[in-house]
Amino acid sequence: MHGGNQSWVLELILMKISESPEDQQILFWMFLSMYLVTVVGNVLIILAIGTDPRLHTPMYLFLANLSFTDLFFVTNTVPKTLVNLQSQNKAISYAGCLTQLYFLVSLVTLDNFTLITMAYDRYVAICRPLHYITAMSPGLCILLLSFCWVISFLYGLTLTLLMTRVTFCGPWKSHYIFCEMYVLLSLACSNTQLIYIVLIITGCFFFFIPSGFMIMSYVWIIKTILGPPSASSKYKAFSTCASHLAVVTLFYGTLGMVYLKPLHTYSMKDSVATVMYAVVTPMMNPFIYSLRNKDMHGALGRLLLGKAFQNLT
Numbered sequence: 001m002h003g004g005n006q007s008w009v010l011e012l013i014l015m016k017i018s019e020s021p022e023d024q025q026i027l028f029w030m031f032l033s034m035y036l037v038t039v040v041g042n043v044l045i046i047l048a049i050g051t052d053p054r055l056h057t058p059m060y061l062f063l064a065n066l067s068f069t070d071l072f073f074v075t076n077t078v079p080k081t082l083v084n085l086q087s088q089n090k091a092i093s094y095a096g097c098l099t100q101l102y103f104l105v106s107l108v109t110l111d112n113f114t115l116i117t118m119a120y121d122r123y124v125a126i127c128r129p130l131h132y133i134t135a136m137s138p139g140l141c142i143l144l145l146s147f148c149w150v151i152s153f154l155y156g157l158t159l160t161l162l163m164t165r166v167t168f169c170g171p172w173k174s175h176y177i178f179c180e181m182y183v184l185l186s187l188a189c190s191n192t193q194l195i196y197i198v199l200i201i202t203g204c205f206f207f208f209i210p211s212g213f214m215i216m217s218y219v220w221i222i223k224t225i226l227g228p229p230s231a232s233s234k235y236k237a238f239s240t241c242a243s244h245l246a247v248v249t250l251f252y253g254t255l256g257m258v259y260l261k262p263l264h265t266y267s268m269k270d271s272v273a274t275v276m277y278a279v280v281t282p283m284m285n286p287f288i289y290s291l292r293n294k295d296m297h298g299a300l301g302r303l304l305l306g307k308a309f310q311n312l313t
C-alpha cells in the first residue's frame with residue numbers, strides 16, 4: 001500500500017492497560033487534568049507577561065513565546081488522545097496522522113530553538129552585560145524568533161513530505177499515543193534509509209550541537225555567577241538560570257530517552273517517555289519558571305487579584 005493514495009486507518013490504543021474501561025476512565029481524567037493545568041498555566045504566563053510592561057524584557061518575552069509554543073504543542077496531541085480514551089473508535093486517518101506529525105515535529109523543534117535563544121539571552125546578560133542592550137535589541141529578538149519559526153516549520157514540512165513517500169504496512173493496531181516519527185517508521189515497509197539519514201543529520205545540527213553550546217553557555221554563566229562578586233543581583237541571576245536548566249534538562253532528557261535509541265528497540269515504555277516530553281514538560285514549564293521568581297509572582301498577582309494585590313504588597 002502506498003501512503004499517498006490509500007485510506008489506511010491506524011488505531012492508536014493508549015498502552016495495553018487502557019483496554020479495560022475503568023483504566024480508560026482513569027487515563028482520561030489524568031490527561032484531561034494535565035491538559036487543563038497546562039493550558040491554564042501557560043495562558044496565565046502569557047497574560048501576566050503581556051499585561052506587565054515591567055516584564056517586557058527579552059527574557060520574559062522569550063518565556064511567553066515558550067508558553068505559546070507549549071500551548072499549541074499540547075493542543076496538537078492531547079485532545080485527540082482524550083477523544084480516543086472516551087470512544088470506541090480509536091482510529092486516526094492518514095491525513096490526521098501526518099498533520100499531527102507535522103505539528104509535533106515543528107513544535108518540538110520550535111521549543112528547542114526557543115530554549116536555545118533563552119540560553120543565549122542569559123549568556124549575554126550575565127557574561128557580556130555591557131553588550132546586552134545592543135545584542136538583544138527588540139528588533140533583533142523578533143528577527144531571531146522569526147528565524148526560529150521559519151526553520152522549525154520548514155523542518156516539520158520536510159520530514160512530513162519525506163514521510164508521504166513511505167509505504168506503510170501496519171500493524172494497524174498500535175500501542176502508541178501520538179503519531180510521531182518513530183511510530184510511523186515502525187509501520188513502514190518500504191526503504192526508509194533517506195529519512196534516517198535526514199533525521200541523524202538534522203538531529204545533530206538542530207538538537208545535539210545546539211544543546212552542547214547551551215550546556216557550555218550555562219557553564220560560563222555559573223562560572224561568572226560564582227566568580228568575584230561584581231553583580232549585585234547574583235542570587236536572582238542564579239535562580240533564573242536554575243529554572244532554565246531544570247526545563248532544559250527535562251526537555252532534552254525526555255527527548256533523548258525516546259530518540260537516542262535505535263528504532264527496533266522502540267517499545268511501549270517509550271510511549272510513556274513520549275508523554276513526558278509531549279505533555280509533562282509543557283505542563284511543568286510555567287511552574288518551574290514562576291515558582292521562585294518574584295517578578296512573575298508580582299505579575300501573576302496583579303493579573304489575578306488586580307488592585308487588591310498592589311495594596312497587599
Ligand SMILES: *[C@@H]1O[C@H](CO)[C@@H](O)[C@H](O)[C@H]1NC(C)=O
Nearest residue numbers: 061062064065068141142145
Ligand atoms: C515573542 O517574542 C517577541 C519578541 O521578543 C515579542 O514581540 C512577542 O510578543 C512574543 N510573543 C508572545 C506570545 O509573547
